[in-house]
Amino acid sequence: MRAYSSYSIDQLEALVEENQSNRSVLQGVKKELGHRSQKRRQRALLEVIERLCAxxxxxxxxxxxxxxxxxxxxxxxxxxxxxxxxxxxxxxxxxxxxxxxxxxxxxxxxxxxxxxxxxxxxxxxxxxxxxxxxxxxxxxxxxxxxxxxxxxxPVLRKGSRETQHQRKNVSVVEIEKLSLDSQDTSLPDRLAEGVVNEADLSPELKRRLKTAIETLFSELTSNVCLHSRSTLPAYAVCQRYSPDNNPIVHVSVCDSGVGILDTIRPALPIHYSEHPEYQKMPDEELILNMFLEGISSKGDNDGGSGLVSCATQAMKFKSTISIRTNNTLTLLKPCGKYYVIDTQPLPHNLIHMNGTYITFQIPLDHLT
Structure with a gap:
């Protein structure tokens, strides 16, 4: 039997009033309200509890x-x-x-x-x-x-977590949870299709853009599934924005795993002993070289080409790349035919976040 299942709404309101600083009681009442129909008084009491807990x-x-x-x-x-x-x-x-x-x-x-x-x-x-x-x-x-x-x-009512427009908005592909056990091979195509079809581009540019986004998602989601080593969810999302008639596509993939640097660093003396300079590189330079040269935790013969493919496709559209891993944030910008580290000021004292967060920003305003 639930702790407060026999309490009326009047009794629950009185209990909250008498125990405003008792978090365990508040959480118990909140749990009980979650089992009941969400009428006006129940929703109001839930919001009171949320404010007290905050x-x-x-x-x-x-x-x-x-x-x-x-x-x-x-x-x-x-x-x-x-x-x-x-x-x-x-x-x-x-x-x-x-x-x-x-x-x-x-x-x-x-x-x-x-x-x-x-x-x-x-x-x-x-x-x-x-x-x-x-x-x-x-x-x-x-x-x-x-x-x-x-x-x-405000408290989420029953059914309010679900969207009614799943895959019906051409400018956005909803957040997808990535399966770390089995890769969804149809996901890259769905994510790319969602933002390309209605873009104001020629058929040939649409084809090229779709190929680029498919490559980004395919390689990045594959890396997540292979290397995350976490039970926490990973996500992928894509949206086309049009601020001041300057359309841009954001492609983001993130996980809560060990982080790309913590995967690569231990492998350098094993697979790249002929390149001792890699071990001495600052984090930002090492990340840059992962995209340019395909440095991999498994060595040159088994991996690494995925990030190079991403960089190649992104460069075709002069995209910028943001890579956040554990305590490091690196921005890469196109310069000629290659990527370089963007030296714009970044936040100091980054908090530690597990995993890797990669965002490609693909500008469309210069395409004809």
Whole structure:
């Protein structure tokens, strides 16, 4: 029998009023309410509980404008220190005016999963409710992929995690969870098809763009399935944006595994003994050479070509590449026929995140 199954709504409200600082009681009442029909009083009481649980939490307030993965990095680095303490209470506040781009959405999902793995409790509050970015996140399957132990304000009603427009919007492909046990060979084609067909491009450019996006997703999702070594979910997403008539496609793949550098570094003295310079390279240079020369954890004869293929396809469209792995953030930009490290200022004191987060930004405004 559930702890508070015999309590009326009046009794539950009184219990919450008397135990506002008792987290175990609050969580017990919340669990009980989850078993009941979501009438007005039940939803109101759930929101009261969420606010009480958020009190005293470590607060992360996102900025009130469009944010991508780099803006998210800057925000998190100003709040958190590494390592994050176990059993912390984390309150993520999304103010009115904040719009979350897909590259930030999948990184936020992975970050929340890692917080939960540390036994943290996480609340995400949307100031504008369903009239703001919350509705968009539902559209891209953010709530469908979000762990159900995460508290959301306003409270998610039954069925509100599911989008009604799955694969029906030509500019976005919803967040897909990657299977680490078996690779979905149809996924790259679906992700590419979703944003290319209705792009204002010639048939030949559409074909080239579709090939490029398919290659990126195929190689990156394959790497995740082979090398993640994590039980936490990995994600892929793609969206076409058109800010000020400058269309751009964002392609993002991320996981919560060991991280690409922690996979490569131990393999260098074994497979690349004839290149001792690799072992001395800073992280950013080593990542650059992984895309240019195909440095692999398995050596030249068994792997490494995937990232080179990604770079080759991305270069055809003068794309930029962002690689975030553990404590390192590297930006690569096209320069002539090759990629170089972008030296623009980046967030200092990056918090530790397990895994690898790769985003390609493919500009379409110069294509004819």
């Amino acid at each position: 009190a005293g939490s470590l607060r992360v307030e996102l900025p009130a404008f469009w944010i991508d993965h780099l803006t998210l990095e800057k925000t998190l680095s100003t709040v958190f220190s590494s390592p994050i303490s176990n059993h912390s209470n984390i309150h993520i506040f999304v103010p009115s005016g904040c719009s979350i781009m897909v590259s930030a959405a999948v990184q936020l999902l992975s970050f929340v999963n890692q917080l939960l793995a540390l036994s943290c409790s996480v609340t995400i509050e949307f100031e504008a409710g369903w009239s703001g970015t919350m509705n968009y996140l539902k559209r891209i399957n953010f709530f469908k992929q979000l762990d159900q132990t995460v508290s959301v304000m």
